[in-house]
Amino acid sequence: MIISKNKLLISFLLNQFFAPVFAQTDDKKINIVTSIPYLTDILSNTTCNSKSINVDTLIPLGNDPHHFHITKKERISIEKSNLVIIIGAEFEPWATKIKKNSKQNWLVVTEGMELKKIASDNHSNHDHNDHTEHDDHHHHEHSQLEYDPHIWQSPARTKIVAHKIALELKKQLPAEAKNIDTCLKSYTLKIDEEVKELKKQIDNLPAQKRKFATNHDALGYFADEFGFKIKSIVGLSDESSPTAARLKEIITEIKQENIPAVFLETTGNMRNIKTVSKETGVKIGGTLYSDSLGAKGSGAETAVDMWKTNVKTILEALKE
Template identity: 30%
Template sequence: MKSRRISLKSATALAALSLVTPTPVWADGPTPVVATFSILGDMVERIGGEHVEVTTLVGPDGDAHVYQPTPKDARSVSKAEVLFINGLEFEGWLERLSEAAGFDGYLVVATNGIDAIPFDEHDSHDDHGDKDTGADHDHDHDRGGEQHAEAEDDHGDHGHEKHAEHDAHDDHDEHASEGHAGHDHGAFDPHAWQSPVNAVIYVDNITAALAIADPANAGIFYENRNAYVAEIEALDQEIDALLTSLPEDRRTVVTSHDAFGYFADYYGLTFEAPQGLSTESEPSAADVAELITQIRDDGISAVFVESITDNRLLEEIANDTSATVGGTLYSDALSDENGPAATYLDMMRHNATTLSQALGS
């Protein structure tokens, strides 16, 4: 790939990454950027506002696992100044598309700095290591504020005279090269946005990258970041209140594919799925039979379909076990603007409400 990579550990990386490449002078008007899928695109739009022109490759209700790039997508990428990707091998088609487009802008890996869940830990979501206490949780957000303050100090000190480049081999690429599990993903679960703490890391990486790409509007990006993070924190408390009241014997969720590991760990739930991390994977008959037995033995009363998957198998499982379909969850994509999950915040709220209503009744 010809692209230069902005690989940010946190907002404080502005200082570390302000190297020797002069800041490009963009044309008047919003900066053209590309985000690979709808959830990431929504975050970029929230931070960039009117100062970015966002093209999202895999749109609402789209499945990034089976996405096939089009010539129109290649043209959008070729014109982009910044390309925002999830990373963790979520976009297996990215390098092929980037090369076809001749992309030579800046590549931003939104998951950089996230503590990714190894694929083989998906059998142990009941450990719930990420959300032990409210105090720890508050500490994470306080730390994020300190990072933001440090970044703004650096932003002023450097006077926006330098641009950022970084080695293309970020930590997650190194992890991914160590081995592969599942089908189209590497050794780590890429669905990191399902945790609100991780969402703040996404937002910090996006904000720092936009501030570097368009320093004249950096102050606006940081203001937008602060407002957005406050909304994420408030939503986290709302979701926590909904889910902590669920009894222990009603905290197992059966859904279509294994996309909720971070949500499960963070909020103290257990998720089971017949499909693996990728929707391209095919569940074995033995896996399906084991899941049916578990639903019957554990008295699981509801299963949940997903917006991006073929849900016929899950509906058959529900019929075979007398479980009800508790509703639709959004895992890898937002709904359209008229749906219940038109933004990242809407998606998280909808999923938590759907789970609470079905499992708590």
């Protein structure tokens, strides 16, 4: 009887000692910080919204990332995270110093990815998709060229990002590796199916009409993958003002090449496009999502929905 009581006592003490540890393991979550909603969207899709992850997105849906300034609250969020996911390619200039002094794991999704070199502001005198050759973005070759970080406009690169995020998540959550693989496969298939359908819709538009102009150079990947030719007034920064010479040049080009429409963007400077539309007589075809996914209720809250919404807006304008 004494032995039995001792066994019960030992068993009770062991349970009390180890129970919190086991509970913590079972309920363990990892904290992930993403710079923009696009990355959060991919994260959600590659985990099927796993409950093992807490996500803090620094820049809210619909906000212009060019205007973001990191606060103390956001720095604390990064310090408490297990993983920070950013675009890279100088898209998040605030991250350079923080990353250098950080103890967190960082995933820079454009590292090792082929990125386009595009003309810097006020030198954007080319068409998409007649772009400078691809190159690894770690090697600058020209002082007036920058690397295009707008990978959310690229279905092909979005799939690469999804694979990179999935690989990192499996390191962080090995118990969910099988689920992550399943979710990743489902997501990439969805992208392929949606892109195939969008290209069918675009094929119904005569090739000579698949051209338009935008304010800044954010849709180069989109142009290449969906078969459009796009002229941009300025380079990477959506708040830049073109020189008088550049403005005159783009107005002449739009007239000579019979560009059927120009488009506003949901973020950035609208004056440039309105001026070009007025001077050329070319209609404003609508508003495109360029630097950010759409706010809630916009119909463009995810990468896939953004592509669909942009294609719909473009086709409706160019078919007229």
